[in-house]
Amino acid sequence: MRLSYVYLFWAWTLLILLQFADARSESRDAIKYIFPIENPVINTPSQQVNYRSHFDLTFSIHNKRQQLKLSLEPNDDIIAETAHIEYVDGLGNIKYSEPIDRPAHMVFKGSAWIQQADGSWAKAGWARIYLRRGGPNPLMEGAFSIMGDNHHVQLQSTYIQTKRDSDFRFTKKADEHMIIHRDSDTALHTSNPGFKRGSSVSLGCEADKLSFNSDPNHPILLLNLEKVTTSGSSKLLRHITTPGKRQSDDTGGNIGRVDLQSTIGNTNGCPTTRRVAMVGIATDCTYTASFGSVESVRQNIISMVNTASDVYERSFNITIGIQRLTISDAECPNTAPESAPWNMPCSTGTIARRLDLFSHWRASRSDDNAYWTLLSTCSSGNTVGIAWLGQLCVSGLFGSQSQSVTGANVVVRTPNEWQIFAYP
Secondary structure: OHHHHHHHHHHHHHHHHHHOOOOEEEOOOOEOOOEEOEEEEEOOOOOOOOOOOOEEEEEEEOOOOEEEEEEEEEOOOOEEEEEEEEEEOOOOOEEEEEEOOHHHOEEEEEEEEEEOOOOOEEEEEEEEEEEEEOOOOOEEEEEEEEOOEEEEEEEHHHHHHHOOOOOOOOOOOOOOOEEEEEHHHEOOOOOOOOOOOOHHHHOOOHHHHOHHHHOOOOHHHHOOOOOOOHHHHHHHHOOEEOOOOOOOOOOOOOOOOOOHHHHOOOOOOOOOOOEEEEEEEEEOHHHHHOOOOHHHHHHHHHHHHHHHHHHHHHHHOEEEEEEEEEEEOOOOOOOOOOOOOOOOOHHHOOHHHHHHHHHHHHHHOOOOOOEEEEEEOOOEOOEEEEEOOOOOOOOOOEEEOOEEEOOEEEEEOOOOHHHHHOOO
């Protein structure tokens, strides 16, 4: 039984390895096309829902030529029962903290359907939605999939906040509305939508400068399943819990050298009952400042985690749950405080430097989260995400020189940040 959970952990690690073998993600190609959601309707008697509702949301796209339906139900695991938010000032002091108000967040999961010529509905993919507003003119953000093509749903205002000069331009409307861009709407659509990876760029990326990630003796790079201990497996398992239960205070760590190639396509050892991995998330001043309000920051983070969690749920029956949020003030300090050394303007340091500073901070928290993520707007060149390779469920700190390694990563805000967050 214990050995099966070792394979559970390495199935998770395999997903990360296949998508980000060098523990970094690069900025996507330009978005070449967007289109609006037309005539959205919440199919309930009053068109009103709450966080406990089960309902269908129908709408059309492409000038009403295609009718879609999202069948939705509450995602009860995305916010832990004990989840809290800390609000931190520019000096690194906690101004106040509060529990996350679960009923205030209408977070849903479900499936996407296409209407056929005869009026019937055919299931076409998955759906993850954060409903911003109910009623006759609903607003939502999230993503859904149609025949394997991810459709990213954003408010007009969100798209404007995150678009680059090379992205599709449109005439802003007076009223807030929803737009969609698909993975297939990027300039170059690849087998790993939303991310660019190329040898010519990789030579100079930030993650390649992390000696820990490029160490030829790194267990994941060695790919050799010969030394797996049951004691190591039990440590890792405690960070991936059944719903409603706290994670262990044990720190976990590497469990040996594993031949991941032998496990490709094999989900043996994945849990037959759903399990939850709790995470912590912090924002730096630049990330908070990129939103119009702290409420929008909270909503965006919860929506991002809700969507990213689908990757793990469909593949390995594991849900990502929010345990802690730390939200920094929008005004960046002149000098980063000792209690939050990662909270600094973009001009102060590279994304790799932020990862190192954030790792120190994460290790000092002494919590039992599977990992911590720092959200920022500060990229370094094409690099919009960076992590220590294979450090999920590691809360202790180790390393040498300027590289402090633990279960932490940095994700930069983009229109597809949920995809970057999904591969820590």
